[in-house]
Amino acid sequence: MNDAGEPGYNFAYLDESTKRMIRRAILKAIAIPGYQVPFGSREMPLAYGWGTGGIQITAAVIGADDVLKVIDQGADDTTNAVSIRRFFARVAGVETTERTAEASIIQTRHRIPERRLSDGQILVYQVPIPEPLRFIEPRETETRKMHALVEYGAMHVKLYEDVAAHGRITTSYNYPVLVNGRYVMSPSPIPKFDNPKMDMMPALQLFGAGREKRIYAIPPYTPVKSLDFEDHPFSVERSDRPCALCGATDTFLDEIVADDRGGRIFVCSDSDRCGEQRDQVASGDGAAP
Amino acid sequence: MTMDQLVAPAGLDMRPGFDEPVAASQRVFRALMDALSRPGRIVDLPALAQAPHELEPAAAAIGLGILDGDTSLWLPRDCAAAAAWLRFHTGCRIARSVADADFVFVPRGAAAPDLSQLRLGSDEAPHASAMLVVAVTGLEAGSGARLTGPGIDGEARLSVTGAPDELLVRRNDMVAAFPRGFELVLCCADRIAALPRTTRLEG
Numbered sequence: 001m002n003d004a005g006e007p008g009y010n011f012a013y014l015d016e017s018t019k020r021m022i023r024r025a026i027l028k029a030i031a032i033p034g035y036q037v038p039f040g041s042r043e044m045p046l047a048y049g050w051g052t053g054g055i056q057i058t059a060a061v062i063g064a065d066d067v068l069k070v071i072d073q074g075a076d077d078t079t080n081a082v083s084i085r086r087f088f089a090r091v092a093g094v095e096t097t098e099r100t101a102e103a104s105i106i107q108t109r110h111r112i113p114e115r116r117l118s119d120g121q122i123l124v125y126q127v128p129i130p131e132p133l134r135f136i137e138p139r140e141t142e143t144r145k146m147h148a149l150v151e152y153g154a155m156h157v158k159l160y161e162d163v164a165a166h167g168r169i170t171t172s173y174n175y176p177v178l179v180n181g182r183y184v185m186s187p188s189p190i191p192k193f194d195n196p197k198m199d200m201m202p203a204l205q206l207f208g209a210g211r212e213k214r215i216y217a218i219p220p221y222t223p224v225k226s227l228d229f230e231d232h233p234f235s236v237e238r239s240d241r242p243c244a245l246c247g248a249t250d251t252f253l254d255e256i257v258a259d260d261r262g263g264r265i266f267v268c269s270d271s272d273r274c275g276e277q278r279d280q281v282a283s284g285d286g287a288a289p
Numbered sequence: 290m291t292m293d294q295l296v297a298p299a300g301l302d303m304r305p306g307f308d309e310p311v312a313a314s315q316r317v318f319r320a321l322m323d324a325l326s327r328p329g330r331i332v333d334l335p336a337l338a339q340a341p342h343e344l345e346p347a348a349a350a351i352g353l354g355i356l357d358g359d360t361s362l363w364l365p366r367d368c369a370a371a372a373a374w375l376r377f378h379t380g381c382r383i384a385r386s387v388a389d390a391d392f393v394f395v396p397r398g399a400a401a402p403d404l405s406q407l408r409l410g411s412d413e414a415p416h417a418s419a420m421l422v423v424a425v426t427g428l429e430a431g432s433g434a435r436l437t438g439p440g441i442d443g444e445a446r447l448s449v450t451g452a453p454d455e456l457l458v459r460r461n462d463m464v465a466a467f468p469r470g471f472e473l474v475l476c477c478a479d480r481i482a483a484l485p486r487t488t489r490l491e492g
Contacts, residue, residue: 010311011311011312011315016310016311016314017357017358017359019314019315019318020314020354020355020356020357020359021359023318023322023355024355024360025416026322027321027322027325027420027472028415028416028418028472029416030322030325030326030440030485031325031470031472031485031486031487032415032416032468032486032487033439033487035415035416035468037416038416060318061318061319061322062315063312063315063316063319064312119442144413144414145413147413148411148412148413148468149412180439180487182467182468183468202442204322204326217326218439219325219326219327219439219440219485219487220326220327220439220440220442221439221440221441221442222439222440
């Protein structure tokens with residue numbers, strides 16, 4: 001039966017046996033927070049590196065009643081986000097939205113929305129390299145053992161080398177986290193600004209790496225701690241200027257070129273949040289910039 | 290697998306499965322995902338008009354939605370009709386022993402199998418472990434045993450009646466060596482509650 005989708009294709013594009021295989025992997029991932037479950041990643045109608053892991057998770061999870069939001073670096077209107085949103089509108093016939101609060105599923109590349117997500121929402125991350133230890137140890141057989149034995153000393157050495165060379169931890173994105181006190185996990189290349197949002201988040205977080213064929217998850221209300229040292233605690237960089245469009249001072253900003261003379265402005269990376277803030281300011285009930 | 294293995298034994302009443310398998314499978318999965326990511330929460334599964342009488346409707350729906358030829362199922366010996374029904378609709382393999390099964394179903398009134406054989410995975414591959422789907426006579430949230438762990442905001446309470454003897458005590462011992470462990474799904478009529486291996490259960 002396919003009454004809400006593209007004629008000639010199964011609902012949400014993937015065949016049912018692939019969906020079941022992905023669904024079983026997601027269930028194990030939820031049961032073992034932060035552990036990378038291998039899965040049989042499929043060829044998708046876009047290249048690896050364009051969010052095939054996230055798309056396969058969304059395809060396995062989505063139902064006709066869902067409302068889908070897709071962001072790329074926080075924005076709903078960039079090429080990758082628009083393509084993926086259109087893909088699911090076409091193959092699953094689902095409603096899509098740019099409003100964080102209205103979405104039941106949010107697929108994201110490299111950002112967590114600024115608005116606190118609620119219980120019942122699902123955040124699907126696109127992940128390029130799921131293994132946080134990969135740059136330290138290239139062999140999968142070894143990284144698997146390291147996770148099994150909680151052998152994470154090398155990761156702390158890597159962070160310590162930052163401290164030794166620069167006086168502080170300079171890793172600014174894809175900053176490793178410890179999930180539920182057990183597994184070191186890559187949060188995907190989100191800015192470390194977003195790391196604190198993962199901790200005890202009421203929404204379910206699912207991570208898909210298509211090329212690397214791994215799925216992992218963080219259930220709602222799960223402790224997620226960014227790795228650090230007692231004398232060099234984890235901290236988030238704050239911008240010293242407000243968003244040039246909405247005036248927000250508490251959001252993650254992107255630097256964009258504003259004219260052809262090299263002029264640059266800093267604006268919210270989260271386009272929905274920025275728009276909401278501007279609407280509020282315009283209607284007079286928000287904080288003045 | 291030959292065709293005659295997929296066909297029900299002669300004389301068996303082969304009941305239908307889901308009317309709309311694609312949509313119903315998705316709803317079963319979401320219910321199961323919801324239950325596993327929020328331990329102690331009681332979740333409704335899509336109604337199944339004619340499940341085999343040995344199975345709780347919820348267990349039957351989980352079977353139809355999650356099983357296929359890549360998975361193996363263990364059922365007690367006296368549940369041949371339910372096994373034939375799930376094999377017909379999903380193509381799942383019937384495991385000879387609990388040790389070979391990805392999914393172990395324990396219907397109401399059936400003796401629990403030897404849980405010491407249940408697959409718990411290894412420290413390197415903890416996902417290669419079983420899901421135990423057990424029928425109980427009562428599930429109630431808000432009272433009973435105290436649950437804490439991932440998926441739970443503070444604590445949750447779950448009262449389970451009619452579970453096989455010592456099941457929850459055994460379960461606590463078997464999930465103590467995290468990440469090894471198994472997932473427990475408790476079924477009562479068309480409702481479920483789930484206990485992933487991370488859930489701490491007291492009292």
